[in-house]
Every structure is written in structure tokens, then in C-alpha cells.
């Protein structure tokens with residue numbers, strides 16, 4: 385089973401990925417956060433850096449595109465293929481209002497006729513080279529019952545892989561993944577499937593692996609294949625989660641401390657103000673603190689800190705007083 389690091393805008397940027405890859409084994413592929421395409425066919429400078437091969441040396445990286453225009457998709461897809469990327473992912477899951485309002489991300493799932501035209505144009509134009517396209521999708525915009533039609537549409541195309549995050553748009557990342565809808569979507573898929581959603585611990589992973597062991601072990605093509613699991617918030621909380629899932633060592637406090645320090649150094653170089661470094665580290669700590677026992681009091685102090693010195697002392701207090709779960 386492949387273990388992926390989910391795309392997470394604002395978190396899994398090129399520098400973060402590089403550091404994570406350096407410190408922690410077990411991730412088979414990383415995804416870039418979504419890359420939008422702007423007027424005149426260009427992408428942000430920041431995104432040029434995301435896909436720069438030199439910046440991603442030794443990392444199996446899958447760039448993700450966010451668009452609902454087939455000609456824009458084709459332009460960026462070709463650029464990425466020319467850079468040597470073996471897989472390019474289409475985002476059909478983003479729940480943000482500014483994205484869905486333009487019919488992109490999970491907003492595209494409301495317009496299945498248009499989505500079909502989009503895929504037809506791409507697959508007709510690319511022919512065999514379309515085999516490098518994968519999709520990351522929610523199970524619907526308003527309601528999980530939409531997945532039936534969505535699955536029918538996806539099954540017409542030979543995607544490299546289909547990642548299913550079994551939530552509808554209005555759930556954002558709250559509530560529980562709808563495993564009934566996931567099971568149905570897996571059953572209907574004509575391509576390998578990646579599961580994504582609420583895998584926070586090794587036992588969450590083991591439960592999934594146990595429940596879907598037939599689909600994981602499927603070799604004869606009669607059963608749809610569950611080929612991969614994508615980790616998002618779980619691996620931000622516990623950066624060693626992929627390694628642990630693969631039977632490796634549990635997260636050690638010393639490697640955590642070293643990783644955390646390097647993250648701070650990296651953000652200090654990237655951002656021009658201490659305020660921005662603090663903001664970013666607080667965001668990360670709101671995930672990472674859940675890997676420590678009884679950390680409530682200490683995370684409050686981290687989130688309340690006003691200066692870097694205050695923050696640093698609160699972070700050290702948490703690391704020194706709370707044990708890793």
C-alpha cells in the first residue's frame with residue numbers, strides 16, 4: 385500500500401516537504417498544494433518554486449492543478465510532463481467558497497455535464513499521455529448520494545489513481561468520513577483508489593486496512609484495488625506517522641525537537657517578519673500538540689505568545705513536560 389502526504393495549502397510547501405523528507409521515512413509520494421492558473425497562462429512565482437525539479441530533488445512529487453478549463457489544464461499538464469512529472473493530479477475537492485464559487489475544486493462536482501466535457505476534451509487531446517492524470521475528489525457537493533453519478537462519470541476514464549475523500553463540500557474537514565459512500569465509490573471505480581480522511585494513528589490505518597483487506601490484496605482485476613492511503617492532518621500532527629504505519633520506529637522526542645527547530649529556521653529565512661514565523665509555527669503546533677499527552681495548558685501558552693522568545697520558551701515547556709502519545 386502506498387502512503388501519501390496530502391496536499392495542504394499553506395503547510396506542505398516545498399521547504400516543508402524537503403525537511404519532512406529529510407527527517408522522516410515512509411512517504412511514497414508528496415502532493416503539492418493546488419496550483420491555480422492565471423490570465424495569460426501563468427502560475428504564481430511561488431508555484432514555479434513548488435514544481436522546480438532542483439528544489440524537489442529525491443522527492444517523489446505529484447503536482448496538483450486546480451482549474452475547470454480544459455485548455456488551461458492541458459497547458460499546465462504539458463509543462464509538468466515536460467519537467468518530468470510522472471503524475472499530475474486534478475483537485476475536485478477544495479471546499480473554499482472562493483474556489484467553489486468559480487466552479488472549481490468541489491464546486492466542479494455540481495456541474496457534471498461540464499466536468500464530462502472537460503475530461504473528454506483532455507482525454508481526446510492527450511490520447512495515451514492522459515494515463516498520467518489522477519484525481520482527488522469529494523463524494524459530492526451537497527449530498528453523498530451524488531457520488532453514484534460522479535462514480536459513473538469517473539469510471540469512463542482511465543485515471544492513474546482516484547483519491548476519494550468521503551466528505552461533501554459543506555463538511556469541509558469536520559464530522560466523520562462517510563465510509564458507506566466510500567465503499568460504494570470504491571466498488572464502482574475502474575482505476576486504483578486512494579483513501580483519504582481522518583487517518584490520525586496507526587490503529588486508524590490498521591482498521592482501514594483490515595476493513596478493506598480484500599480490496600488491498602486484489603490482484604485479479606475483478607475487485608477494485610485500494611492502492612494507497614493519503615495522510616493529511618494526521619501526519620502534520622505526528623510527522624513520523626507514515627514510518628510508524630510501515631512498521632518503523634515511533635516518533636522520538638529528539639527528532640521531533642530537531643525537526644521543529646529546523647522548521648523555525650526555514651520559516652525565519654522564508655518570511656521577513658517574526659510575526660509571520662510565529663503565525664506559521666502556531667498553526668503547526670495546533671496540529672502537533674495533539675501528539676503529546678496532557679498538552680492543553682502548554683498549547684494555550686504557545687498560541688498566546690506575542691514574541692518569538694515567549695513562543696520558544698512555551699514550545700520548550702511543552703516538549704519537556706508532555707510525553708509523546
Ligand SMILES: Cc1cc2nc3c(=O)[nH]c(=O)nc-3n(C[C@H](O)[C@H](O)[C@H](O)COP(=O)(O)O)c2cc1C
Pocket residue numbers: 390391392393394395416417418448475477478520549557580581582583614615616617618
Ligand atoms: C489547511 C489545509 C489545506 C489544504 N489544502 C489542500 C490542497 O491544496 N489541495 C487538496 O487537494 N486538498 C487540500 N486539503 C485537504 C487535504 O489534502 C485532505 O484531503 C484533508 O485534510 C482530509 O484528510 P485528513 O483527514 O487526513 O486531514 C487541505 C486541508 C487543510 C486542512
